[in-house]
Amino acid sequence: MQDTVLTMRGIYKSFPGVRALQNVDFTLCEGEIHALMGENGAGKSTLIKVLTGVYSKNAGEICIKGINKPHIKSPQEAQKLGISTVYQEITLCPNLTVAENLFIGRTNNLFVNWKKRNSRAECILQGLGIPAKPAQQLSSCSIAVQQMVAIARAVDMDCKVLILDEPTSSLDDQEVAKLFALMRELKSRGVGIVFVTHFLEQVYEVCDKITVLRNGELVGEYQIKDLPRVELVAKMMGKELGDLAEIHNKTQSNTNDSKEVIIETEGLSSTSGIKPFDFTAYKGEVTGFAGLLGSGRSECVRAIFGADKVTNGTLRIKGEHVNITTPIKAMKKGIGYLSEDRKRDGIIGDLSVRENIILALQVMRGFFKPFTKAQAQAFADEYISLLGIKTASADTPISSLSGGNQQKVILARWLLTHPNYLILDEPTRGIDIGTKVEIQKLVLKLASEGMSITFISSEIEEMLRTCSRLIVMRDLYVVGELKDEDMTQDKIMYTIAGGETQNVQKQ
Amino acid sequence: GGNSAGSEDSEASAEPSAITVGVVQTNANESDWRTANTKSFNEAFSAAGYETKMVFGEGDHAKQISQAQQLIQEEVDYLVVLGLQSAGWEDVAKSAQEAGIPFIMADRKLDLSEDLYTAMVCSDFEAEGKKAVDWLKAQAIDDCKIVVLGGDTGSSAQLGRSKAIEDGASANGWDIVFNQNMKGWDETLAKQAVADLIASGKEFNVVYAENDNMARGACDAMDAAGITYGKDGDVTVIAFDANKWALEKVLAGEFNLDVECNPLHGPRIVKLINSLEAGETVEKNAYVDEEMFDCDTITQAIVDARTY
Amino acid sequence: MSRNNNNLNSNRSALVLKELIRHRLFIPIAFLAFLLLINVFINPGFLGVSLGRDSSGNPVLIGNLINILNNAAELVILAIGMTLVTASSRGQDISVGATVAIAGGVIMRVLCGNETQPTELHAPIIVALLLGCLAGMACGAFNGILVSKFNIQPMVATLILFTAGRSIGSMAMGGLKPKAAAEFGYYGNFIPGFPIPTPILITIVVVAVTFLALKITNLSLYTRAVGINDKSSSLNGLNPALIKFLTFVILGLCVGIAGFVQASRVQTVNPYTIVPGIEMDVILAVALGGNSLSGGKFNMTGSIIGAYTIQTLTSMLTTLNVNTNAVPVFKAVIIIMLVVIQSPIVKSFLGNKFTVLKSTVGDGKERG
Amino acid sequence: MSILHNVQDTGRIEVIQNKLKRENSLTDTAFLLTITISLFIAIYALSIVFLGDKGFSKIQMFFNLFNENAALIVIACGLSIVMITGSIDISVGGSTALICTACIVCLNNYGFNFFTSLMLALAIGLTFGVVQGFLVAYLEIQPFIVTLAGMFLGRGLVALIEVNQIQVKNAGFEMLSGARILIPFLGDINKKGVFIQSKLEYGVIVAIIIVCLMYWLLRKTSLGRSFYAVGGNPQSALMLGINVKRTKFYAHLLCGLLAGIGGFLYLFHTRSGSVQQATGLEMDAIAASIIGGTLLTGGVGNIFGTLFGVLASGTVLLIVTAIGSQDPWWPQITRAAMLCFFIVLQSFICSRKK
Numbered sequence A: 001m002q003d004t005v006l007t008m009r010g011i012y013k014s015f016p017g018v019r020a021l022q023n024v025d026f027t028l029c030e031g032e033i034h035a036l037m038g039e040n041g042a043g044k045s046t047l048i049k050v051l052t053g054v055y056s057k058n059a060g061e062i063c064i065k066g067i068n069k070p071h072i073k074s075p076q077e078a079q080k081l082g083i084s085t086v087y088q089e090i091t092l093c094p095n096l097t098v099a100e101n102l103f104i105g106r107t108n109n110l111f112v113n114w115k116k117r118n119s120r121a122e123c124i125l126q127g128l129g130i131p132a133k134p135a136q137q138l139s140s141c142s143i144a145v146q147q148m149v150a151i152a153r154a155v156d157m158d159c160k161v162l163i164l165d166e167p168t169s170s171l172d173d174q175e176v177a178k179l180f181a182l183m184r185e186l187k188s189r190g191v192g193i194v195f196v197t198h199f200l201e202q203v204y205e206v207c208d209k210i211t212v213l214r215n216g217e218l219v220g221e222y223q224i225k226d227l228p229r230v231e232l233v234a235k236m237m238g239k240e241l242g243d244l245a246e247i248h249n250k251t252q253s254n255t256n257d258s259k260e261v262i263i264e265t266e267g268l269s270s271t272s273g274i275k276p277f278d279f280t281a282y283k284g285e286v287t288g289f290a291g292l293l294g295s296g297r298s299e300c301v302r303a304i305f306g307a308d309k310v311t312n313g314t315l316r317i318k319g320e321h322v323n324i325t326t327p328i329k330a331m332k333k334g335i336g337y338l339s340e341d342r343k344r345d346g347i348i349g350d351l352s353v354r355e356n357i358i359l360a361l362q363v364m365r366g367f368f369k370p371f372t373k374a375q376a377q378a379f380a381d382e383y384i385s386l387l388g389i390k391t392a393s394a395d396t397p398i399s400s401l402s403g404g405n406q407q408k409v410i411l412a413r414w415l416l417t418h419p420n421y422l423i424l425d426e427p428t429r430g431i432d433i434g435t436k437v438e439i440q441k442l443v444l445k446l447a448s449e450g451m452s453i454t455f456i457s458s459e460i461e462e463m464l465r466t467c468s469r470l471i472v473m474r475d476l477y478v479v480g481e482l483k484d485e486d487m488t489q490d491k492i493m494y495t496i497a498g499g500e501t502q503n504v505q506k507q
Numbered sequence B: 001g002g003n004s005a006g007s008e009d010s011e012a013s014a015e016p017s018a019i020t021v022g023v024v025q026t027n028a029n030e031s032d033w034r035t036a037n038t039k040s041f042n043e044a045f046s047a048a049g050y051e052t053k054m055v056f057g058e059g060d061h062a063k064q065i066s067q068a069q070q071l072i073q074e075e076v077d078y079l080v081v082l083g084l085q086s087a088g089w090e091d092v093a094k095s096a097q098e099a100g101i102p103f104i105m106a107d108r109k110l111d112l113s114e115d116l117y118t119a120m121v122c123s124d125f126e127a128e129g130k131k132a133v134d135w136l137k138a139q140a141i142d143d144c145k146i147v148v149l150g151g152d153t154g155s156s157a158q159l160g161r162s163k164a165i166e167d168g169a170s171a172n173g174w175d176i177v178f179n180q181n182m183k184g185w186d187e188t189l190a191k192q193a194v195a196d197l198i199a200s201g202k203e204f205n206v207v208y209a210e211n212d213n214m215a216r217g218a219c220d221a222m223d224a225a226g227i228t229y230g231k232d233g234d235v236t237v238i239a240f241d242a243n244k245w246a247l248e249k250v251l252a253g254e255f256n257l258d259v260e261c262n263p264l265h266g267p268r269i270v271k272l273i274n275s276l277e278a279g280e281t282v283e284k285n286a287y288v289d290e291e292m293f294d295c296d297t298i299t300q301a302i303v304d305a306r307t308y
Numbered sequence C: 001m002s003r004n005n006n007n008l009n010s011n012r013s014a015l016v017l018k019e020l021i022r023h024r025l026f027i028p029i030a031f032l033a034f035l036l037l038i039n040v041f042i043n044p045g046f047l048g049v050s051l052g053r054d055s056s057g058n059p060v061l062i063g064n065l066i067n068i069l070n071n072a073a074e075l076v077i078l079a080i081g082m083t084l085v086t087a088s089s090r091g092q093d094i095s096v097g098a099t100v101a102i103a104g105g106v107i108m109r110v111l112c113g114n115e116t117q118p119t120e121l122h123a124p125i126i127v128a129l130l131l132g133c134l135a136g137m138a139c140g141a142f143n144g145i146l147v148s149k150f151n152i153q154p155m156v157a158t159l160i161l162f163t164a165g166r167s168i169g170s171m172a173m174g175g176l177k178p179k180a181a182a183e184f185g186y187y188g189n190f191i192p193g194f195p196i197p198t199p200i201l202i203t204i205v206v207v208a209v210t211f212l213a214l215k216i217t218n219l220s221l222y223t224r225a226v227g228i229n230d231k232s233s234s235l236n237g238l239n240p241a242l243i244k245f246l247t248f249v250i251l252g253l254c255v256g257i258a259g260f261v262q263a264s265r266v267q268t269v270n271p272y273t274i275v276p277g278i279e280m281d282v283i284l285a286v287a288l289g290g291n292s293l294s295g296g297k298f299n300m301t302g303s304i305i306g307a308y309t310i311q312t313l314t315s316m317l318t319t320l321n322v323n324t325n326a327v328p329v330f331k332a333v334i335i336i337m338l339v340v341i342q343s344p345i346v347k348s349f350l351g352n353k354f355t356v357l358k359s360t361v362g363d364g365k366e367r368g
Numbered sequence D: 001m002s003i004l005h006n007v008q009d010t011g012r013i014e015v016i017q018n019k020l021k022r023e024n025s026l027t028d029t030a031f032l033l034t035i036t037i038s039l040f041i042a043i044y045a046l047s048i049v050f051l052g053d054k055g056f057s058k059i060q061m062f063f064n065l066f067n068e069n070a071a072l073i074v075i076a077c078g079l080s081i082v083m084i085t086g087s088i089d090i091s092v093g094g095s096t097a098l099i100c101t102a103c104i105v106c107l108n109n110y111g112f113n114f115f116t117s118l119m120l121a122l123a124i125g126l127t128f129g130v131v132q133g134f135l136v137a138y139l140e141i142q143p144f145i146v147t148l149a150g151m152f153l154g155r156g157l158v159a160l161i162e163v164n165q166i167q168v169k170n171a172g173f174e175m176l177s178g179a180r181i182l183i184p185f186l187g188d189i190n191k192k193g194v195f196i197q198s199k200l201e202y203g204v205i206v207a208i209i210i211v212c213l214m215y216w217l218l219r220k221t222s223l224g225r226s227f228y229a230v231g232g233n234p235q236s237a238l239m240l241g242i243n244v245k246r247t248k249f250y251a252h253l254l255c256g257l258l259a260g261i262g263g264f265l266y267l268f269h270t271r272s273g274s275v276q277q278a279t280g281l282e283m284d285a286i287a288a289s290i291i292g293g294t295l296l297t298g299g300v301g302n303i304f305g306t307l308f309g310v311l312a313s314g315t316v317l318l319i320v321t322a323i324g325s326q327d328p329w330w331p332q333i334t335r336a337a338m339l340c341f342f343i344v345l346q347s348f349i350c351s352r353k354k
């Protein structure tokens, strides 16, 4: 019924020590939205990068719209062949303006007409409802806007194949809805879309077909209607999915735990602009911060950790008043913080997995007390097996791990410090469903062992499952606190939309 | 006519203001010679009641040119130039001429046609070198193997002195075993070079160092290797500049010969300016008189008489 | 059975060879060896070391190899500091030559006061050394503050002292050019009665202390972490600014020691010409040792080998009587050769060739 | 793109629009440019007020600023371009020295004329650019090391060609380089009462044309914009479909070409050549670019900024010379202090903006 626009046959790709792709086939038809699914490190991004010429494949054939074995050596050539791509990590130039990011590298024109370019950009931005000015420098936009700009760029191109590698990871629901509307529109015009995401609902909302990869190998291609969720997850993981309900039950039991206060803030505010907030975390409890994108969730926890300069307010740990000015002080007081932007604030790219794991503990131990290699290796081995980190060895640089595995390494780093209070800011972003569940289980297990945890996620269900109390935020204010039976999706939405600020409540 | 009248007027009105002399010096303390040279300008000019405006090129030829242009804009009364390079001064000389500022070259002669400069107070480096060559010839050392330690490449002192020894060697059948220019007229590199030379087993019996400091560096290296030099030693040491400490070494028999290169330009220029002010004509191309000091003939009195 | 074993052995040796060639230090070491070999070829006595006596009758070692080891002292010491600075701050300090002039100037002033030909030292040598190091560290601290606190790129920040350093050195000496008493010369030459040049001993001590420090402290981990990603580092409790600052101060200390050795060599300092152009040689040493100049990971041994390579080259060209001004041509050619074979692209290209070769050889064996 | 209009959502826009208010619409490049220009104007004005009697009140002094720096302007333009691309070129001093010596030797001994020597200069510059560009872009060797080798090569070759200082002895060339543009109605009266008309060298015109040309290139051509993109983030630039290697190659090529032109202007101005010619020119050019608001990290910079950077650092030099000093060390220290002031101020303002 439909013409195929893209076929990939027998693709092989290996990196030093890793076989990223083995004999993978992939077919995309005109006017179809095709989900590419798999766990972290399954090879999705690699397959895409092979297709767009970022990596050169070791073997295999690519055929685009009848052109057999097109010569794709660089993203530029891929663009010329009508493949436009939004990569997993935002790949725009922060020093250029929004308009330029939309158009650069796309035309063969030797000259730039700024006026035309800016007015075209204005038009596109408005059309997509992206709150940015064409002449604004990209680095002054928020991550979400940057992601939208990347999408706008890809969509604006007259393409036959559109590839979206986790475009929704930092978008909120409305933006996702906008994106989906756009995708449907393009689909109706016959564009073939490859869509990578870890949100199963999104897959079932827009996609027609699913191709599943596991460990660099093809599991199969399925029509969406033939593959119920549970089965999809099973295919991705190669085993049956653990019961989610089980997690929730545990949560409920958690709330009855002893109420020893671990962290208590009073009117804390920081240079990032967060408004003074009060917050208490108890031993063995999982708290969450909920709110829209940019509502200041990260800023709250960063202030507690001392990552931003605290301007006002007090912080008590176990009742003792402490003055935390730097992260190291927080760490010494038993606080751990897994930061939100993994690539920028989390991993240390060229260092090995081992060094990344021991880093925080090492820093706490002090400058003059390095671990011996054997000690470090023992720590690394322990956590690699505990969290099931997929890596060639502990000596592999962390940058060559897949996103999800990098996240696990960072998690290992903080678990190793055995904190009393652990902050996890979006630990599940860009992570496959299996790992997500594992992490959530881990969080609950740690909490049951007495650790106090703050868990921030953009997925409300996830928070509902794991947290026993939610702090709701809007526009840098804490606007409410929900627990027990109040913790429903509706209630949260309502609070975000209309709740009063903490300060107002007090008066 | 009008011009001279104008100048008289302004001189009359600005009677108390002293004569300013702009000096474009090369580098600050490149060697003991240069230090003495700078000092000589400063002392002589202040003694004569001139105002001195000295600028340093810091090894940058282009910078010197622009500094000279600036001094012309500033309207100094005399411009004294000690060029790092002899080439490329035409524009400056022309601007000076146009502004009516006498242009005096010192230290090394610049490549300028005679109508562009007023006078010069320069050393004849090739003649200095020739003196040393003649002296060496007179020593009648058999089988001369010479190590030439040259100064900063391309400076006229290096060029003149190197040329003299190269010509001398080819004329007299001497063997130059090593001929290198040491950056910056400095002990360290000279010492390193001679030490390397000794280590690689090259034989030599004359060291021709183009300034005192490099001669001292060479002697250090020979000391370290137990090679004797100087009056009764195996190696004859020839140095240039004749600073006071170097003359002491000549007197002690450590250097065999030191050829003078007179840095005391200050008094000469004062004399020149005075005669120009008096409206006398001056001789354009006069070289500075220079002597040489032999370890056999030098006396304590000569050393004591030296002020720098 | 035995044949099988043989096969295994040959495979293993091939593997070891391959490992060796892949090793980061292979090219720097191979190249140094190659240069030494050329030298031996030109002058068979090159590697010879003989025991001579200096003019006061003390035993001294004489030989080209000794000279290279001796003259490389400053370069090696500075390369150590520069490696750390490069790793932590992702840039280079181009002011080292100028700051050596400052340290040297301070040392001379301390030792000679305002005299030009002092017959005795005005202060104990240890005081001079300490003050020299202090001066070096002060310069390092200045650069360090600009880089870490003001976030100025290292090359730009150090451009300031690069411009002013030699003049400051001259100012420190009061415009004089004194020559210190002979006993100061022990540290740049020989200690009477001990035949090994003192700079070699100083280098050994500095290198040993460096490796010890890298072993017993977290300097290496911290510098690399900060160099690779300072944002993450700070969220892991490190203070990136402090660590960058620290590496600059360490380089300053190296500068102080280098200035001391250099001043002691001829017991005088000409601030305008002391160690001319050494900043470029030091940076080159770091690069030739297989280090990336854009920071992050580092390899100390590589830098040290790089420093000796450069000194060997310079020394070789002087003894060959190559015009000093033409020496850079040879240096340039050799640098290009070396960096081209070390470039990842060329390496992987050659590596592919190599594996193809190996696999065909291996196939042959299996069949045989 | 009709579909883009279909998807409208206004509610969300308002929420985030107040975020935008905090953000400065000026790009980093434009912002740094403004600083540089105002700084230059400020220090020149101050010098006129306080050092007027040292020649700053003269118009010719201002023109000399251009006359003396024409070559540096062109060379600094080249450096700005490679720096914007995130690379560096420290070979320009070496290639300038080589160009001077090679051209003079050819002019004096091989019957070259103005035009052929210009071609030679361009060829030398281009060769440097092409070879270095190839090594940096296609073999991915660190630019600092490649161009360090270039610097060594340039200086060394000068010594191989001619160790001595030499001067142009070619009537045609000398006549052309001696020519000046007399500016009508402008001039100064010196203290002897003589009116001296202001003069501008022809090299300045070339430099200004090149500045405009390069400004246009960087701003209005896609090549120019890819320089910025590659400098901002090479990985992203690649993904955006820019040929990163070729762009880097062109940047070095252009820098080489401009070094060729700059070297020729240098020769045109000094008419001499030597091994020591133009030592430290690369550092002057880098300093000027930086003062002009080009970041060494790449992606930010403006050619007019570079022009004003050269003028500002030239003015600093003038001020230092004008103040003068008995002690030889003060000028350099003062100069460094002013450089320090510039750099720190720039970084301070930048961090305040963030």
Ligand SMILES: Nc1ncnc2c1ncn2[C@@H]1O[C@H](COP(=O)(O)OP(=O)(O)OP(=O)(O)O)[C@@H](O)[C@H]1O
Pocket: A015, A016, A018, A019, A020, A038, A039, A040, A041, A042, A043, A044, A045, A046, A047, A088, A390, A399, A400, A401, A402, A403, A404, A405, A430, A431, A432
């Ligand atoms: N540049 C690289 N160098 C080495 N190994 C790499 C590189 N890029 C990816 N890999 C490896 O290839 C495998 C596949 O990675 P890829 O990024 O394609 O996974 P993914 O399916 O996109 O995962 P995620 O959902 O976490 O993004 C991983 O094991 C990863 O470690």
Ligand SMILES: Nc1ncnc2c1ncn2[C@@H]1O[C@H](COP(=O)(O)OP(=O)(O)OP(=O)(O)O)[C@@H](O)[C@H]1O
Pocket: A142, A272, A273, A291, A292, A293, A294, A295, A296, A297, A298, A299, A340, A426, A458, A475, A476, D018, D019
């Ligand atoms: N109303 C506002 N006014 C000004 N700035 C805001 C406002 N809301 C958010 N910001 C800024 O936007 C940026 C994004 O906020 P932040 O990262 O805290 O969001 P978040 O709630 O953690 O969301 P996410 O983690 O999903 O991105 C921050 O720099 C914050 O200061």
Ligand SMILES: [Mg+2]
Pocket: A044, A045, A046, A088, A402, A403
């Ligand atoms: Mg991926």
Ligand SMILES: [Mg+2]
Pocket: A297, A298, A299, A340, A425
């Ligand atoms: Mg956040």
